[in-house]
Amino acid sequence: xxxxxxxxxxxxxxxxxxxxxxxxxxxxxxxxxxxxxxxxxxxxxxxxxxxxxxxxxxxxxxxxxxxxxxxxxxxxxxxxxxxxxxxxxxxxxxxxxxxxxxxxxxxxxxxxxxxxxxxxxxxxxxxxxxxxxxxxxxxxxxxxxxxxxxxx
Amino acid sequence: xxxxxxxxxxxxxxxxxxxxxxxxxxxxxxxxxxxxxxxxxxxxxxxxxxxxxxxxxxxxxxxxxxxxxxxxxxxxxxxxxxxxxxxxxxxxxxxxxxxxxxxxxxxxxxxxxxxxxxxxxxxxxxxxxxxxxxxxxxxxxxxxxxxxxxxxx
Numbered sequence: 001x002x003x004x005x006x007x008x009x010x011x012x013x014x015x016x017x018x019x020x021x022x023x024x025x026x027x028x029x030x031x032x033x034x035x036x037x038x039x040x041x042x043x044x045x046x047x048x049x050x051x052x053x054x055x056x057x058x059x060x061x062x063x064x065x066x067x068x069x070x071x072x073x074x075x076x077x078x079x080x081x082x083x084x085x086x087x088x089x090x091x092x093x094x095x096x097x098x099x100x101x102x103x104x105x106x107x108x109x110x111x112x113x114x115x116x117x118x119x120x121x122x123x124x125x126x127x128x129x130x131x132x133x134x135x136x137x138x139x140x141x142x143x144x145x146x147x148x149x150x151x152x
Numbered sequence: 153x154x155x156x157x158x159x160x161x162x163x164x165x166x167x168x169x170x171x172x173x174x175x176x177x178x179x180x181x182x183x184x185x186x187x188x189x190x191x192x193x194x195x196x197x198x199x200x201x202x203x204x205x206x207x208x209x210x211x212x213x214x215x216x217x218x219x220x221x222x223x224x225x226x227x228x229x230x231x232x233x234x235x236x237x238x239x240x241x242x243x244x245x246x247x248x249x250x251x252x253x254x255x256x257x258x259x260x261x262x263x264x265x266x267x268x269x270x271x272x273x274x275x276x277x278x279x280x281x282x283x284x285x286x287x288x289x290x291x292x293x294x295x296x297x298x299x300x301x302x303x304x305x
Binding site: 026029030032033035037038041044045048049052076079080082083084086087088089 | 266
């Protein structure tokens with residue numbers, strides 16, 4: 001495949017992620033921050049997000065599995081996840097967290113468990129799509145091309 | 153290198169800006185720390201990060217077990233930017249401690265939060281915060297901080 005075609009695929013795929021609400025403007029901010037002094041910035045931050053999120057999701061599962069659920073603790077974890085997903089532009093994950101927090105306030109275990117499922121699903125989707133995006137990016141770089149810059 | 157000193161003999165305050173403004177960024181969220189660090193570095197700042205209020209205070213020399221020197225007190229940083237919601241010590245409490253310090257009270261403090269709560273914002277501004285910013289932070293937000301990062305002449 002020619003570099004130009006790869007670049008087009010990348011741009012189209014990225015555009016679809018924004019269109020479908022997986023990513024928002026904050027992701028573009030991350031891309032704009034990347035430069036020669038830190039050419040892997042986006043991948044680094046997103047990788048940290050993956051690590052951090054997986055840990056938080058495990059903590060959440062454990063916390064909701066207790067006899068007496070500590071909703072403050074649950075809320076604190078969701079707050080963290082909401083913050084990180086917001087900071088990297090993972091919009092659907094962020095929105096799922098916002099809904100989750102409302103049920104934490106109500107101290108409704110069943111609703112929280114359902115929210116956790118939602119968040120896990122959205123996270124899984126976001127992860128898979130971002131990994132695809134990075135793969136497409138890497139293909140371009142390997143072929144000697146440059147990554148088209150997204151401007152908002 | 154620019155320096156400004158007060159004339160009091162006991163309490164000599166020297167602001168040392170060096171070549172680049174030095175910012176202390178405090179946030180318990182790892183991803184946010186990385187983001188704020190890059191945002192600031194892209195604006196040519198030297199950045200030190202701390203993961204909570206206590207660590208921030210220790211870095212600044214205001215830790216509970218630290219003795220402040222009576223001879224010369226130097227502000228290590230030109231700006232402190234801190235998250236509001238942190239476990240243990242909130243950004244608001246950190247702000248208060250900084251403003252209570254004779255060494256550091258002139259250092260501008262900016263508070264960040266993901267929540268837009270007017271009473272929270274007012275509380276921080278009343279306590280002396282220079283600015284309140286909504287997360288997630290963007291390049292345009294950090295641009296607004298530049299006035300606090302200029303060298304003194």
